[in-house]
Amino acid sequence: MTLSRAYRLVLVLVAGSLPAGFLAGSPRVLHPRSPAGSQQAGGVSNADCAVCHEETVKLFERNPHAVLEKSPRFRLENSCESCHGPGRAHVDEGGDKSRIVTFREGAARTAYDGRCLPCHGKDRALSGYEAGRHARQGLACVECHNIHNSTVATRLLKQASNDLCFGCHLREKSDFARPYRHRVPENAMRCTDCHQPHGGLDHGARRASIGSEESCFRCHREKQGPFVFEHAGLVIRDCGACHQPHGSNNPKMLLRSTVRQLCLECHSASRNVLTSQPPSFHDLRSPRYQNCTTCHTAIHGSNSSPRFIR
Amino acid sequence: MSMKAIGKKVVRAWPLFLLFSAAVAHAGQAQPAEGFQWGAYQGRGEIEIGYRWVTTAGNRDMYRSMVNLGEGPRLLRSDISLRAGYGAGVLFDRLDFSMYGWGGDPHNTMRLNLGRSDAYELRATYRHLNYFNFIPSYANPLLGAGILLGQHSLDVSYRTTDVELRLFPTGRVRPFVGYSRSSGSGPGFDTIGVTANEFLLRRDWRYSSDEYRGGIELDMPRWNLTLEQGYRRLRNDSGAAAAGPPAGNNPLPFIGQKIVLEALGRSYRERTGAPVSKILALIRPVGGLSVAGRYIYSMADVDSAMTEFSSGNFVSLDERIIYAAAGDAFTGRATKPMHRGNLVAEFSPIRRLTVLNDLDTRRFHVSGDAVLATTFLGVRPLAGPGGTEAQRKVTGTPSGRLDFKQVRNQTEADYDLGSGIVARAGYRYTVTEAEVIDRDDGGTGGRSGRSKKDTALVGMYYRPGHWMYLSFAYERNWSDRPLTRTDLHDYGQTDLDLRLGPWKNLSLQGRVSILSNRNPAPDTLLDSQYRSYALGLDYAWGERLHLSLDYVRTRISSDVGIRIPQTLAPDFSFYRERTDGIGGSFGVDLYRGMRVDFGYRGILSTGLLPLNHHQPYAEILIPARRHFAWKASWQYYGYNEKGAGFQDYRGHLVTVSVLYR
Numbered sequence: 001m002t003l004s005r006a007y008r009l010v011l012v013l014v015a016g017s018l019p020a021g022f023l024a025g026s027p028r029v030l031h032p033r034s035p036a037g038s039q040q041a042g043g044v045s046n047a048d049c050a051v052c053h054e055e056t057v058k059l060f061e062r063n064p065h066a067v068l069e070k071s072p073r074f075r076l077e078n079s080c081e082s083c084h085g086p087g088r089a090h091v092d093e094g095g096d097k098s099r100i101v102t103f104r105e106g107a108a109r110t111a112y113d114g115r116c117l118p119c120h121g122k123d124r125a126l127s128g129y130e131a132g133r134h135a136r137q138g139l140a141c142v143e144c145h146n147i148h149n150s151t152v153a154t155r156l157l158k159q160a161s162n163d164l165c166f167g168c169h170l171r172e173k174s175d176f177a178r179p180y181r182h183r184v185p186e187n188a189m190r191c192t193d194c195h196q197p198h199g200g201l202d203h204g205a206r207r208a209s210i211g212s213e214e215s216c217f218r219c220h221r222e223k224q225g226p227f228v229f230e231h232a233g234l235v236i237r238d239c240g241a242c243h244q245p246h247g248s249n250n251p252k253m254l255l256r257s258t259v260r261q262l263c264l265e266c267h268s269a270s271r272n273v274l275t276s277q278p279p280s281f282h283d284l285r286s287p288r289y290q291n292c293t294t295c296h297t298a299i300h301g302s303n304s305s306p307r308f309i310r
Numbered sequence: 311m312s313m314k315a316i317g318k319k320v321v322r323a324w325p326l327f328l329l330f331s332a333a334v335a336h337a338g339q340a341q342p343a344e345g346f347q348w349g350a351y352q353g354r355g356e357i358e359i360g361y362r363w364v365t366t367a368g369n370r371d372m373y374r375s376m377v378n379l380g381e382g383p384r385l386l387r388s389d390i391s392l393r394a395g396y397g398a399g400v401l402f403d404r405l406d407f408s409m410y411g412w413g414g415d416p417h418n419t420m421r422l423n424l425g426r427s428d429a430y431e432l433r434a435t436y437r438h439l440n441y442f443n444f445i446p447s448y449a450n451p452l453l454g455a456g457i458l459l460g461q462h463s464l465d466v467s468y469r470t471t472d473v474e475l476r477l478f479p480t481g482r483v484r485p486f487v488g489y490s491r492s493s494g495s496g497p498g499f500d501t502i503g504v505t506a507n508e509f510l511l512r513r514d515w516r517y518s519s520d521e522y523r524g525g526i527e528l529d530m531p532r533w534n535l536t537l538e539q540g541y542r543r544l545r546n547d548s549g550a551a552a553a554g555p556p557a558g559n560n561p562l563p564f565i566g567q568k569i570v571l572e573a574l575g576r577s578y579r580e581r582t583g584a585p586v587s588k589i590l591a592l593i594r595p596v597g598g599l600s601v602a603g604r605y606i607y608s609m610a611d612v613d614s615a616m617t618e619f620s621s622g623n624f625v626s627l628d629e630r631i632i633y634a635a636a637g638d639a640f641t642g643r644a645t646k647p648m649h650r651g652n653l654v655a656e657f658s659p660i661r662r663l664t665v666l667n668d669l670d671t672r673r674f675h676v677s678g679d680a681v682l683a684t685t686f687l688g689v690r691p692l693a694g695p696g697g698t699e700a701q702r703k704v705t706g707t708p709s710g711r712l713d714f715k716q717v718r719n720q721t722e723a724d725y726d727l728g729s730g731i732v733a734r735a736g737y738r739y740t741v742t743e744a745e746v747i748d749r750d751d752g753g754t755g756g757r758s759g760r761s762k763k764d765t766a767l768v769g770m771y772y773r774p775g776h777w778m779y780l781s782f783a784y785e786r787n788w789s790d791r792p793l794t795r796t797d798l799h800d801y802g803q804t805d806l807d808l809r810l811g812p813w814k815n816l817s818l819q820g821r822v823s824i825l826s827n828r829n830p831a832p833d834t835l836l837d838s839q840y841r842s843y844a845l846g847l848d849y850a851w852g853e854r855l856h857l858s859l860d861y862v863r864t865r866i867s868s869d870v871g872i873r874i875p876q877t878l879a880p881d882f883s884f885y886r887e888r889t890d891g892i893g894g895s896f897g898v899d900l901y902r903g904m905r906v907d908f909g910y911r912g913i914l915s916t917g918l919l920p921l922n923h924h925q926p927y928a929e930i931l932i933p934a935r936r937h938f939a940w941k942a943s944w945q946y947y948g949y950n951e952k953g954a955g956f957q958d959y960r961g962h963l964v965t966v967s968v969l970y971r
Contacts (some may be wrong), residue, residue, distance in 0.1 A: 062393040067428065070396030122592045128602045136724075137771055168809070170860050171842050171844050174844070177891060177911040186379075188419055203670070210523065211608040211648060212588075212608075213648075221517075225582075228679070235676065235714065236794065241794075241796070249889065249921060257919035261885065264875075265795060265872060265883050266794055270834055272791050274759050281876075284876065288508060288559065291450065294461070294462075294501050295503035303678075304682075309502075
């Protein structure tokens with residue numbers, strides 16, 4: 001296989017970064033709210049917090065965020081303050097909730113970016129988070145995550161992930177009750193199998209396949225191609241040009257109830273667009289021509305037929 | 311008593327039942343889910359094992375195509391999680407393991423998430439989906455004759471595995487490796503069109519795809535760099551063979567010849583390889599500025615070969631011959647180099663203002679070349695003076711090329727007006743270029759297009775507290791020309807979302823989404839509208855009582871000008887869909903953990919394909935001993951397609967299970 005110049009450059013970068021990364025490694029990474037920050041000045045310890053919040057502090061030992069106090073990378077003595085901010089005023093004024101960050105405030109995303117993103121903002125899963133729809137609509141992390149009292153172990157979610165999504169996305173919830181659908185209600189799939197809820201660099205909060213192509217190809221890899229003969233419309237647009245991915249009333253989750261209707265809406269002679277007109281022997285009065293995929297069976301692309309017939 | 315009368319009584323009794331349930335729930339004592347201790351681990355989980363009985367009426371194939379849940383013993387679900395304090399677990403300090411639908415159900419999943427703080431994280435998923443599809447009305451060339459055989463059907467098993475291991479040897483360096491496999495195998499039926507007839511083919515799907523990836527993540531205080539190298543491989547060894555009667559679907563002669571397929575064998579051999587390289591960088595150099603960038607390069611290529619042999623009596627209009635057998639040998643190769651880059655930067659020049667720029671560019675081409683050799687045997691001329699030619703060999707070298715370039719840049723500014731109101735406005739610019747070049751058996755042709763879109767974006771959200779959220783977004787797009795006929799061209803999209811939580815346990819929600827797209831070009835005349843309105847209510851009284859209701863009204867109307875292939879006469883393609891989705895569930899803890907849940911989810915649709923799809927359910931949970939409970943459930947699936955009663959089905963599923971928690 002011939003490697004192009006760009007590919008060789010990437011390989012060199014990957015290979016070169018491995019030793020560099022290990023040499024640069026340090027066992028201690030400062031938490032953004034570590035001793036140099038505001039946290040220690042006039043701070044209260046976790047033991048102080050436990051006087052009133054005993055159960056919460058006890059349960060916190062098994063919380064993933066316990067690394068803040070236990071891990072040699074952080075070793076914070078007052079990890080509560082790393083998220084809730086300085087607690088001295090809250091303690092001094094007898095537990096006044098207005099003197100500490102309770103995460104029950106306005107809850108706009110911007111209010112909490114400074115709480116969660118200093119640590120999590122560099123996670124791969126959050127790359128491009130700012131451009132994601134949830135972030136653009138001001139939704140905060142605590143809309144979906146419950147840090148102390150999560151009933152779902154994974155990712156400290158408030159609810160099982162599908163239920164959590166359907167809590168807001170009613171239309172999609174209803175789409176999954178349609179007769180032709182992906183098997184999400186049966187728990188065979190999760191919304192997060194196809195979507196990256198944090199947004200990200202792929203638009204539509206979709207989770208791309210390995211080559212940053214359609215998320216559909218994560219499972220339907222036989223349709224990813226490349227094909228010797230590509231169905232141009234599908235490559236230029238996406239699977240959504242013909243299918244409703246959540247659920248549809250039409251067979252095969254198509255956008256239209258009959259095959260010819262779907263095909264002819266694109267394949268009719270027009271100027272200035274990429275299209276083609278079926279030849280005149282396609283007699284639409286006959287059911288065999290009404291169903292284009294009777295002959296054009298390899299409609300997603302073919303390696304052996306320019307007309308997608310095998 | 312008629313169903314209508316029963317329905318009226320139920321509606322009348324509903325408020326009384328709610329009051330009764332609330333009173334009972336108040337009197338009962340909900341049992342909190344207990345965990346268990348296992349060494350250093352605190353555990354929590356549920357395992358449900360049971361037996362399901364299924365009775366169906368109507369079209370069993372449609373039931374299998376849509377639901378496909380069968381009878382027998384099942385591991386219905388299993389969710390287990392273990393947690394230990396930091397460093398307390400020997401091999402792991404957290405484990406989440408879940409399984410659904412094992413023991414014969416068509417959808418089995420298994421998910422494992424295992425990790426030790428500061429050491430590693432392992433994520434594994436396995437999924438098996440049996441895709442059964444036998445819809446009599448779909449792509450059935452015999453439907454017009456009232457014959458309901460599904461000539462396009464599948465019974466394919468898809469298996470997907472995904473494993474990723476991330477190591478944390480130091481705070482800054484995180485190597486990772488991953489492996490994914492996806493495979494499909496099973497039989498199906500398809501058709502092959504030969505001249506003016508089509509014949510049933512039995513397909514044997516057999517493909518598998520493997521993905522390997524590995525890389526390293528460097529996590530520095532102000533930046534993060536991930537380098538990833540992957541490789542995707544696909545092997546397709548599917549085949550096909552003649553499976554139907556030799557006369558095919560059309561017994562009538564064509565140009566005096568009866569078209570017959572006596573035998574056909576076809577085999578595919580495709581090998582796709584694609585190295586993929588990825589660089590991802592996240593930088594937060596100063597407070598108020600964050601930049602995320604990504605570059606991906608992949609170079610996919612496919613080598614394919616197909617052989618086919620058929621015998622019978624056929625006509626080739628291209629060659630003007632009648633022939634008794636044909637052998638096809640096809641070899642092809644295609645490559646697809648692809649570059650993709652993204653850059654997202656967010657900057658807050660002043661405290662209340664945030665500016666975001668999102669640049670995305672994608673560029674690839676697909677070029678394919680092939681050699682096709684067809685040998686016709688037992689050849690006779692179709693017309694003209696009779697010849698003695700017994701064999702004719704035809705070769706072709708069709709090829710295709712597709713170039714695609716897209717650049718999209720969006721700039722948006724958010725301004726915090728105070729009191730929980732944030733307003734935003736922006737502009738998106740998209741340029742897409744595509745060129746398609748076909749060279750089919752000596753002919754040449756090319757089509758190209760360039761589309762430029764300008765999109766204005768405005769929106770706001772209002773979030774005075776947890777009790778209320780209101781957001782509004784509107785985008786308006788103008789484009790100089792579409793690339794394909796049904797592209798989004800001159801469109802306007804409005805989204806409105808309102809959520810209220812006046813009390814802690816009650817939430818109300820309303821959403822509106824409207825998309826209107828037009829293309830007034832005289833040879834297209836596209837006018838489509840998509841409108842969706844959703845209302846939801848959710849009420850929970852701790853663990854004791856839960857009520858959820860939702861209603862979604864969807865209206866789709868689309869008119870597109872088309873040309874009838876036979877005459878090229880202009881016509882219209884109309885699509886109308888009016889769908890009402892209704893859902894609700896009610897659960898109440900009656901007495902000491904004894905719980906009743908019931909609900910309904912249904913789709914009522916009119917328009918071009920009028921149908922109803924009803925899915926009510928009811929279940930009761932009765933605690934037995936400390937960790938055990940009995941559960942019995944009933945679920946109904948009813949599908950009714952107006953005007954196509956042969957596709958209707960009804961299915962009752964009764965499940966009795968034991969729940970361990």
